Amino acid sequence: MTLVENNGPDARLLLAALFPHTGNAHIIGVTGPPGCGKSTLVNSFTKLCRKGELTVGIVAVDPTSPFSGGALLGDRIRMRDLAGDPGVFIRSMATRGSLGGLALATADVVQLLDAAGFDRVIVETVGVGQAEVEVASAAHSVIVVVAPGMGDDVQAIKAGVMEIADVFAVNKADRDGADHAVLALRMMQDLGKNTIGTAGRADDGWEPPIIKTVATTGEGVAELLSGLDAHRMHLHTTKQYESRERARLSRELEAILQQEVLARLRERVPTAQLEDLVDQMVARELDPYTAAQRYLASGGLE
Amino acid sequence: MTLVENNGPDARLLLAALFPHTGNAHIIGVTGPPGCGKSTLVNSFTKLCRKGELTVGIVAVDPTSPFSGGALLGDRIRMRDLAGDPGVFIRSMATRGSLGGLALATADVVQLLDAAGFDRVIVETVGVGQAEVEVASAAHSVIVVVAPGMGDDVQAIKAGVMEIADVFAVNKADRDGADHAVLALRMMQDLGKNTIGTAGRADDGWEPPIIKTVATTGEGVAELLSGLDAHRMHLHTTKQYESRERARLSRELEAILQQEVLARLRERVPTAQLEDLVDQMVARELDPYTAAQRYLASGGLE
Numbered sequence: 001m002t003l004v005e006n007n008g009p010d011a012r013l014l015l016a017a018l019f020p021h022t023g024n025a026h027i028i029g030v031t032g033p034p035g036c037g038k039s040t041l042v043n044s045f046t047k048l049c050r051k052g053e054l055t056v057g058i059v060a061v062d063p064t065s066p067f068s069g070g071a072l073l074g075d076r077i078r079m080r081d082l083a084g085d086p087g088v089f090i091r092s093m094a095t096r097g098s099l100g101g102l103a104l105a106t107a108d109v110v111q112l113l114d115a116a117g118f119d120r121v122i123v124e125t126v127g128v129g130q131a132e133v134e135v136a137s138a139a140h141s142v143i144v145v146v147a148p149g150m151g152d153d154v155q156a157i158k159a160g161v162m163e164i165a166d167v168f169a170v171n172k173a174d175r176d177g178a179d180h181a182v183l184a185l186r187m188m189q190d191l192g193k194n195t196i197g198t199a200g201r202a203d204d205g206w207e208p209p210i211i212k213t214v215a216t217t218g219e220g221v222a223e224l225l226s227g228l229d230a231h232r233m234h235l236h237t238t239k240q241y242e243s244r245e246r247a248r249l250s251r252e253l254e255a256i257l258q259q260e261v262l263a264r265l266r267e268r269v270p271t272a273q274l275e276d277l278v279d280q281m282v283a284r285e286l287d288p289y290t291a292a293q294r295y296l297a298s299g300g301l302e
Numbered sequence: 303m304t305l306v307e308n309n310g311p312d313a314r315l316l317l318a319a320l321f322p323h324t325g326n327a328h329i330i331g332v333t334g335p336p337g338c339g340k341s342t343l344v345n346s347f348t349k350l351c352r353k354g355e356l357t358v359g360i361v362a363v364d365p366t367s368p369f370s371g372g373a374l375l376g377d378r379i380r381m382r383d384l385a386g387d388p389g390v391f392i393r394s395m396a397t398r399g400s401l402g403g404l405a406l407a408t409a410d411v412v413q414l415l416d417a418a419g420f421d422r423v424i425v426e427t428v429g430v431g432q433a434e435v436e437v438a439s440a441a442h443s444v445i446v447v448v449a450p451g452m453g454d455d456v457q458a459i460k461a462g463v464m465e466i467a468d469v470f471a472v473n474k475a476d477r478d479g480a481d482h483a484v485l486a487l488r489m490m491q492d493l494g495k496n497t498i499g500t501a502g503r504a505d506d507g508w509e510p511p512i513i514k515t516v517a518t519t520g521e522g523v524a525e526l527l528s529g530l531d532a533h534r535m536h537l538h539t540t541k542q543y544e545s546r547e548r549a550r551l552s553r554e555l556e557a558i559l560q561q562e563v564l565a566r567l568r569e570r571v572p573t574a575q576l577e578d579l580v581d582q583m584v585a586r587e588l589d590p591y592t593a594a595q596r597y598l599a600s601g602g603l604e
Contacts, residue, residue: 261567
């Protein structure tokens with residue numbers, strides 16, 4: 001696993017060898033604002049899967065700050081909870097490099113878990129930013145988790161998150177405001193249908209269910225599991241499973257290309273030349289687009 | 303402005319012509335969780351700048367959902383508030399394309415405003431994800447806004463946000479829990495110093511001030527303005543202004559290269575060939591890394 005994350009030539013050979021064995025796992029993205037209880041919900045969901053003899057791989061994607069150390073703490077709690085079960089594998093991704101790098105590393109680990117035969121692979125992201133949306137949406141089914149009383153419910157699920165949801169979980173549903181949150185989501189769904197004519201990621205005939213959960217007690221988690229299974233069936237019967245696979249793999253190919261092409265350019269063009277271009281930019285003698293042209297020309301990519 | 307966002311050849315000529323006139327604006331990034339009152343604070347801040355005869359350009363970066371329409375509504379409120387003042391220019395960026403594309407489009411608009419002579423250019427991002435952090439951190443000074451009572455304060459400012467702050471604003475400081483939020487930030491600062499030996503983005507001798515604000519009444523906004531001016535002075539006296547400019551422009555160059563390189567590859571390799579590679583990936587006959595190699599070989603980048 002570490003081998004794969006380091007992304008060396010050995011890792012690629014391994015991934016190439018394993019790739020034919022992938023394509024069996026149901027890949028589930030989970031996203032939502034910090035503090036909505038995502039991790040607890042994933043734990044609860046995992047325990048229920050295990051009762052049904054399903055194996056679960058969890059990839060927790062968290063570009064965490066060294067200040068907060070959130071991922072580490074969360075993982076310890078989680079490990080204690082699910083420890084010793086060979087049917088569960090948990091991996092935290094906390095790459096602090098580029099966004100593309102994180103997306104790619106996540107895709108690689110998902111493939112490993114898929115090849116290893118896990119029935120469900122859960123990709124859990126922290127935060128509700130654009131990057132988190134991209135990482136989570138590289139899944140077959142996406143759960144968007146919200147919780148009542150987190151400031152403005154509508155605000156909290158902005159930023160393109162609504163469209164990627166296949167299932168909504170209103171977690172902490174034993175708190176005040178849960179019904180309000182459900183209502184707000186339903187209104188946004190109706191609004192979406194009226195204004196752009198679609199619900200969900202595409203006009204695919206799927207209406208994302210809104211499920212109330214209490215992760216700490218397990219309430220509603222069975223409904224969440226059924227909702228996801230129903231979505232998986234829907235993807236298969238409407239042939240959308242393949243189109244999501246296509247989209248997912250195309251995106252991965254694009255991410256690899258971007259990384260590789262830049263790496264090759266760097267091999268071809270001396271570092272001093274790049275530094276020189278940046279110097280000229282800082283001095284306002286050269287604009288960024290012209291600088292890019294010159295760099296590409298030096299690398300033989302005119 | 304629209305010309306620039308469309309990113310055609312004309313836009314590049316325009317940006318190249320304007321680039322020598324950039325480098326004068328103080329670029330200020332503003333980020334923080336949804337619902338913390340960022341936009342209201344930016345408005346309040348802008349009004350105070352105007353009293354001091356400073357011109358202000360605002361770039362609101364919001365990959366907004368068509369469901370919520372948040373950016374639109376926010377802009378209308380904002381427009382009403384600051385309308386008719388030629389010393390203020392507001393532009394919403396709601397690119398729904400790739401992350402790199404959004405960062406690049408934002409950088410281009412910032413340059414336009416800089417060249418147009420705005421004294422302060424504010425880049426405001428919604429959300430607290432990794433992409434938002436990247437966009438906001440491409441600034442000379444970064445304000446991280448939090449508000450009391452938004453669930454777990456510490457959770458809400460995870461994800462690498464702490465490190466990029468040059469100034470903290472605890473907004474809605476008239477609410478319960480404001481002192482708690484200040485204390486939590488201070489503890490995280492101390493923790494950061496003890497564990498990794500730095501405060502702020504680098505070990506640069508700057509201790510990010512924590513300022514309580516009430517954006518709706520303007521309370522604390524003058525202190526925010528002084529805090530930012532002090533940071534700008536600090537950057538100049540410690541020669542870090544230039545190093546931040548370097549970092550900002552290097553990042554922009556990299557973003558352009560990433561975009562250009564893929565565009566050039568696409569010109570060289572027929573689309574059908576890419577489709578064919580993806581088909582083989584979906585059929586599990588070809589793994590993503592080998593597919594990337596073949597694509598690069600076809601484009602003459604072995």
